[in-house]
Amino acid sequence: xxxxxxxxxxxxxxxxxxxxxxxxxxxxxxxxxxxxxxxxxxxxxxxxxxxxxxxxxxxxxxxxxxxxxxxxxxxxxxxxxxxxxxxxxxxxxxxxxxxxxxxxxxxxxxxxxxxxxxxxxxxxxxxxxxxxxxxxxxxxxxxxxxxxxxxxxxxxxxxxxxxxxxxxxxxxxxxxxxxxxxxxxxxxxxxxxxxxxxxxxxxxxxxxxxxxxxxxxxxxxxxxxxxxxxxxxxxxxxxxxxxxxxxxxxxxxxxxxxxxxx
Amino acid sequence: xxxxxxxxxxxxxxxxxxxxxxxxxxxxxxxxxxxxxxxxxxxxxxxxxxxxxxxxxxxxxxxxxxxxxxxxxxxxxxxxxxxxxxxxxxxxxxxxxxxxxxxxxxxxxxxxxxxxxxxxxxxxxxxxxxxxxxxxxxxxxxxxxxxxxxxxxxxxxxxxxxxxxxxxxxxxxxxxxxxxxxxxxxxxxxxxxxxxxxxxxxxxxxxxxxxxxxxxxxxxxxxxxxxxxxxxxxxxxxxxxxxxxxxxxxxxxxxxxxxxxx
Numbered sequence: 051x052x053x054x055x056x057x058x059x060x061x062x063x064x065x066x067x068x069x070x071x072x073x074x075x076x077x078x079x080x081x082x083x084x085x086x087x088x089x090x091x092x093x094x095x096x097x098x099x100x101x102x103x104x105x106x107x108x109x110x111x112x113x114x115x116x117x118x119x120x121x122x123x124x125x126x127x128x129x130x131x132x133x134x135x136x137x138x139x140x141x142x143x144x145x146x147x148x149x150x151x152x153x154x155x156x157x158x159x160x161x162x163x164x165x166x167x168x169x170x171x172x173x174x175x176x177x178x179x180x181x182x183x184x185x186x187x188x189x190x191x192x193x194x195x196x197x198x199x200x201x202x203x204x205x206x207x208x209x210x211x212x213x214x215x216x217x218x219x220x221x222x223x224x225x226x227x228x229x230x231x232x233x234x235x236x237x238x239x240x241x242x243x244x245x246x247x248x249x250x251x252x253x254x255x256x257x258x259x260x261x262x263x264x265x266x267x268x269x270x271x272x273x274x275x276x277x278x279x280x281x282x283x284x285x286x287x288x289x290x291x292x293x294x295x296x297x298x299x300x301x302x303x304x305x306x307x308x309x310x311x312x
Numbered sequence: 313x314x315x316x317x318x319x320x321x322x323x324x325x326x327x328x329x330x331x332x333x334x335x336x337x338x339x340x341x342x343x344x345x346x347x348x349x350x351x352x353x354x355x356x357x358x359x360x361x362x363x364x365x366x367x368x369x370x371x372x373x374x375x376x377x378x379x380x381x382x383x384x385x386x387x388x389x390x391x392x393x394x395x396x397x398x399x400x401x402x403x404x405x406x407x408x409x410x411x412x413x414x415x416x417x418x419x420x421x422x423x424x425x426x427x428x429x430x431x432x433x434x435x436x437x438x439x440x441x442x443x444x445x446x447x448x449x450x451x452x453x454x455x456x457x458x459x460x461x462x463x464x465x466x467x468x469x470x471x472x473x474x475x476x477x478x479x480x481x482x483x484x485x486x487x488x489x490x491x492x493x494x495x496x497x498x499x500x501x502x503x504x505x506x507x508x509x510x511x512x513x514x515x516x517x518x519x520x521x522x523x524x525x526x527x528x529x530x531x532x533x534x535x536x537x538x539x540x541x542x543x544x545x546x547x548x549x550x551x552x553x554x555x556x557x558x559x560x561x562x563x564x565x566x567x568x569x570x571x572x573x574x
Contacts, residue, residue, distance in 0.1 A: 230528065235478060257516075274384075298489055
C-alpha cells in the first residue's frame, strides 16, 4: 500500500495538501490533471508527477484517482475519464457517491472535514476523514489509504455526510460571518476588531471544550428584552443584520427553553 | 492607590473575579454586598471582607463602589445606596453611565469586554477594560484602578460601549449558537460534536488571526445554489433553522459581493 500509485485531479488547496501528504507517506503521485497549464505544471513539479491537461492521456493503471475539484466539475470529469482499473474518488462533503458510480465500478469518497486555506498548515493527522466506498473491497483499500493521512477516519454514507457538512456550515461558515458582521460594526466606530479577540478567544475555547448550548451567555439566553431592544435600535439602518439579530436571539432563547424543559 | 478601599456590590462571576484580582493587586475589599446571605458570606470570606445585606450599612468612606449586578438591578441599587464619598461604578456593556450619575456625583463605568463563566480562569491582564467617568478627576482615578487589572484599558463613552457590546453579541453569543445548532444536528445522527472540533479549531484560529470576511469559505460565499438547496431541504422539519440558514447564506453572499465591489 505504501507504494500506491495516485493520480490527482485538481490543482487547488485540497489537491495540493492531499497530494503532498500522500507523497510524504510513501505514495507515488504519478500524474496531476487540471485545465490550467501553469497550475498543473506547478503542482506536478512539487509532487514530482507528470502534468496532464487532457483526460485522454490519464494513466489507466494507477491505484487511486482522487478528484479534488469543485462539486460542479466532479461529475463532468468522472464521466469523461477513460475506463481505469483503480478506484475513483471525490473529496466533497455534499456530493453523493453515485455521481462516480454511474461511470465507474470502483468508486469512493474521501472527505476531509476541515477548512482548507492556501498558506495555512493543517494537521491532517487529527482531521476526520469521512469514507464511503462502492464495495467492501474498495472500502478496505480506501481505509488503508486514508490511514496514511489521518488517525481519525470514519465510515459515513452520502446522506449522513451531507448532514455533517450542513452542521459544519453552521458551526464554521456562519460563525465566521458573525465575526465579519462584528468587525464591520466596530470599523464604523473607528475601532479595530482586535478589541474583541480576547473575548472571542475565551468563547471559542469554551465551544471547543464544553457543550455549546450550555456555554451560551448574553442577553438572548437571559431573554433580556431591554438590552435586546437597545441593540435592535442600533441596527435600524441595517435591516438584514437586524433580522439576523432578531432571529438568532429568538432561536437562542427557544433552544435554551427547550433544553431546560428536558 | 495600591491601598484603595473597595466595596463590591454583587456576588456573581464578575464580582468574584474583579474582587479577587483587585485584592491580589494590593486593594482592600472592605465589604461585599448582596441579597442572598449565603452567597454574600461565601464571597466576603474569600475576599477577607465584611458581608453586607443591607444597603444602609454600607461603608461610606470607601474609594470605589463596584456594582457587579445584572443590568436590571443596577439603577435600583444605585438609587438606594447612601451618599458616599467614593466613586460608584457599574460593569455593564449596555447600560449608560447616567443611571449612576442621576444619584451620585462621582460615577464611572468599568466594563471588562470578556465572557465570564464560573470555574474558568480568565486572563484579565489582556482583557480590554472599557472605561468611562463623570469627570476628568474620576477618570484619572478609574484609570489607575483599572491599570491594576489589565494592560488593555480604553476610554469609551456609553453609546460606543453599547455598539461594542452589540458586536460582541454577534461575534460571541451568535457564534456559540451556530455551534449549538450544529451540535444538535449531529446528535440527531448519533454523532458527537467532537467530529467538528478540528475544523472549528482551524476556523477559530483563522478568525483570531485574519480579517473574518476574507477568511470566509463555504457554499454561501461561492453562492453554490446546488449545495445550498440540498442543505435547505435537510432543514425542512426545522423551519426556524431553515430561515437562519437562508438569511445567513444571503448575508454572507451580499457581504462578499460588497467587499469585492470596493
